[in-house]
Amino acid sequence: MENIVEVRGLTKQFKGFALNNLNFDIKKGFITGFIGANGAGKTTTIRCLMDLIRADQGEIRLFGESHKNHTVEIKERIGFVYDADFYYEELTIEKNKRILAPFYAKWDDELFYYYLRKFQLNTAQRVKHLSKGMRMKFSLAMALSHHPDFIVMDEPTAGLDPIVRRELLDMMQDLIQDEEKAIFFSTHITTDLEKIADFIVFIHQGEIIFQGEKDEFTERYVLVKGTTDQRTLLDGLPVIGLRTTDVGFECLADTAEIPLDHLSKLFIEKPTLEDIMYYTGRREFE
């Protein structure tokens, strides 16, 4: 499997927060979901990938090159779905396109108008009058119309109604069909990832906790439940996010740290992505 992106030792320090020595890859031909709680560092990481902010340390390679020497060529090959603030709010869709399209050598007007028709967007409409879903579609049309090899989206499905969201997910799957592109997107909507992601990168408090195949991720963890009397069976085990209920307890266990036979007397379930995020997030309260 070929890597479209390789991140090595990425470190970025802000007052009170740091991306700490991140290492991960994004594979060509696949959809990679980027998950983590609010403030975990997703947008900061994406901004480093896009060279919108400078990392303090580390190396980011896109298509085998670094921004330092090849930023123009790299950006030509990326379709970045910006949040709406990037566009000229007072101007129409058509005028925004006229200003931004010349930056891309492979800009394809025909494709742009195809997406506008598909998304039922009107070229004469001012960006400031677009609804949230329409903005996302406009941003997507702009990002896809220069034939990018790598598509990066920061929370593209947030705030979209279920129909538009489903359309967007279907589109992502269509785009990846030729196996030449890669998609990387952050989201809090873990069910979207359950539907379409092949790989997961999970960031927690500025550190990568997991990167790899989605199924490997969900299979690595188990949800553990037991009665109050059984609570002592957990003694000495590094379980995650232990939660006491009226009748017993629930927690998550990483089978890389706790072999399953240690939990054989307890009730075990397969967790969802959301379960893994929830219990991992509870770590701080323990």
Ligand SMILES: Nc1ncnc2c1ncn2[C@@H]1O[C@H](COP(=O)(O)OP(=O)(O)OP(=O)(O)O)[C@@H](O)[C@H]1O
């Ligand atoms: N320019 C900046 N200066 C100082 N701190 C910053 C800056 N940008 C981000 N941060 C801090 O970095 C941390 C991570 O923010 P980031 O936006 O990357 O998180 P996120 O995972 O995208 O969160 P969310 O899911 O809420 O969008 C936060 O504590 C934020 O306050």
